[in-house]
Amino acid sequence: MKEIQMSDISYSEKRRRRVKRLKCMIVIAFFTVVTIPIALCIYLGCTLYGVNNDLAEITAQYEAQLEITDELQSKLEAEKYAREAAIVESSEAAVDLNTVSSDTATVKTNTTDEEPEEIQAEDDINHVYLTFDDGPSIYTEEILDILDQYDAKATFFVTGEAATEHPERYKMIADRGHTLAMHSYSHKYSEVYKNKDNFVKDFNKIRDFIRETTGVTPVIYRFPGGSSNRVSATDMNELCEYLEDEGIHYFDWNVSSGDATSQTLSRDRIVANCLAGIYSHKDSVVLLHDTSAKYTTVAALPVILEQLSKLENTEICAITEDTPVVQHREIKENE
Ligand SMILES: [Zn+2]
Known part of the structure; x- marks a missing residue:
């Protein structure tokens, strides 16, 4: 239990x-x-x-x-x-x-009148003076051929750079009916403008060289950098007076293609610059360059000439001693 x-x-x-x-x-x-x-x-x-x-x-x-x-x-x-x-x-x-430089550039007659006279158009013809600086170069012949195609005459402000190796290029310019003009022998600012003696020496060198090579005695001159350049160590008035005394007509320009810049300008820009300037002037002195670096200038030339050929009352001429000068500086002979 x-x-x-x-x-x-x-x-x-x-x-x-x-x-x-x-x-x-x-x-x-x-x-x-x-x-x-x-x-x-x-x-x-x-x-x-x-x-x-x-x-x-x-x-x-x-x-x-x-x-x-x-x-x-x-x-x-x-x-x-x-x-x-x-x-x-x-x-x-x-x-x-x-345009401004053209306004400030004095257009004068080549008379010996005391007061330089402003040129008014005696007729309705507009003049275009194409000028090529710094040549001759590898492009000179091509430029001449293009000018021939348009039956146009131009002015070549040459230096002595091609003197030794290509004297025939200078002769070619003269023989084909263009104006062979001077642009100094060395084109070195430091030498040409160092003093008046240097300038005179350089001037005689280029004049003698052209005369001996081509048989033409040049009477037209363009200062390297133009008469209004600011690099000259010598008073430009003194140099202008010297040329006058020598019976030389110096020319600046009132239209620039802009091709002088170190950067290569496009063909179209050069055309536009030239035409804009030409359209705004009665008589145009157009600054272009003829050097081995300026191939776009050569390319622009036929386009410019083609456009100019369409203009009425416009003549393309070479500068002669009878051409009214276009100068950036006023000669102070009346002062
Ligand atoms: Zn030059």
Whole structure:
């Protein structure tokens, strides 16, 4: 009886423990299945919220940066256009300068009248004097051929640079009916303009050379850099007077092709510069260059001549001693 009671107690104790374990397991299972995911969700939710905030901030910063970049970009574009405009403006200013220089350039008769007389058109004919400086060069013959095609005569202000190796080029210019004019022998500013003696020596050298080589005695002169150059160490008035005394007519120009720049000017720019100048003058003395570097000038020449051939009352002529001079400086003989 006592044994039966003992076994009952032990059985109920075991059962109680089992139920307790089960309860424990249920609680653990509840926590595992419900609480942990909830906590995890809360944690993830918070993290997501933070990430969202960060993302919003980064997006805002990115957009602000984008705006700044856009602004910089448009500023750069604006600057680029401004620079391009300035380049165009400066080249147009060069054309204007030609116009201005033509206004300041005095057009005088070659008479010995005391007061240089302003030339008014005695007729309706406009004159275009194409002048080529610094030659002769590898392009001289080509230039002469193009001029021939249009039956046009021009003026070549030559230096002595090609004297030794190509004396025939000087003769070619004269033989084909163009004016062979002087532009100093050395064309070195530091030598030609060092003092009057140097200038005289250089002047006689180029005049004698042309005379001996071609049989032509030149009477037309153009100062290297023009009579208004600012590099001469000698008073230009003194040199102008010297040439006058020698019976030499010196010419500057009132239209510039702009081909003297170290950068090669495009053919179209040269054409545009020349035509703009010619259209705005009754009589135009057009400055061009004949050197091995000026191939775009050669390319521009037929286009210029073609356009000029379409103009009414316009003659293309070579400068002679009867041509009214175009000079940048006023001779101060009447002062
Ligand atoms: Zn020159």
